[in-house]
Amino acid sequence: MQDIKNALIKKLSLILPELPVYDEAVEQGMQQPCFFVLLMEGNQARGINRRRQRFNSFDVHYFPDRDAAPREACELMAERLYAEIEYLTGSEGGYRGTGMRHEIVDGILHFFVQYNYHLFRERDPEVKMQTMTQGGGLK
Template sequence: MEDVKNGILKYLSTFQTGVKVYDERIEQGFHEPCFFVLIIDGAQNREFNRRYMRTDSFDIHYFPDPDNPEKRRECEAVADRLYEEMEYIQWEGSLYRAVGLKHQIVDDVLHFFLDVNVHLMRPKGPETKMRTLKQEAGIRG
């Protein structure tokens, strides 16, 4: 899921000129406007044999320009753009699809939520080789 997070961070760094992007290690005294990306939840379920489905939920915070008197409108505009452009997340040749996109604005901060499902295949373990089998045949009379 680090690849998905890196893809989100890379996209957000090109989203708007002059808007900084922070990951989970947010610094004291960060400068607004900015994005902050947080993995809020993760789960993994076994599907079949060696196949697994891993789901991570992300919360992308957007802190609007503090000098803008219409912070809520700015957050709504950013949310609209994120809906349009965050359906697919690309990182180093892989494409991940985001699902469950939704947003809310709390205290003039946009929270944009998305989930990413990734199919995983565990490597095969060492195979147990068959031991010697002795077989006899005969005719009964």
């Protein structure tokens, strides 16, 4: 999950390098306009044998400039995010965003996207026999 979050933050930084991207709650000194990346939900589904599928839902907040028309700025940013963050490249591979949608609440853009990926769980170590002594003879 952290690899996806880091890839998303990196992608947002490349799209608009002049805007700060936060991934933790900032109580003081938040500069606007900016992005805030929040992992909303993560879950895992079991597949066949040792296969697993992970689902990670993110909410990318966009806080527009206080001096600009907030609704218009949020709508323009939403259009840009649909095009820009569908595909991410992390250190562990590529990710494709699904279920993208957005809403504007109180002048703040909430852009929802889900990144899913497959896992292959390692086998548990097998217990091997230590030694065996065989006895026998002919009668």
